[in-house]
Amino acid sequence: MTPQPTTSAASLATGSADRWTELDRLHELATMVLNKHVNDNGWCAACTDVAFPCDLAVLAEHNTALL
Numbered sequence: 001m002t003p004q005p006t007t008s009a010a011s012l013a014t015g016s017a018d019r020w021t022e023l024d025r026l027h028e029l030a031t032m033v034l035n036k037h038v039n040d041n042g043w044c045a046a047c048t049d050v051a052f053p054c055d056l057a058v059l060a061e062h063n064t065a066l067l
């Protein structure tokens with residue numbers, strides 16, 4: 001029998017790395033939305049006939065606040 005203490009440590013490290021990638025992607029997505037949905041004289045620059053902040057901008061702002 002050969003003990004393999006490094007295996008569990010490696011899988012733990014991989015798991016946390018995956019989680020960070022997921023958070024990074026969410027953060028990137030939220031940043032992209034916020035860059036497009038900006039205040040244009042009180043209206044959203046990306047949505048048509050929607051006052052700023054639109055639902056997407058509010059949602060993205062919440063996401064960046066959580067991350």
Ligand SMILES: [Zn+2]
Pocket residue numbers: 037038044045046047050054055056057
């Ligand atoms: Zn918008």
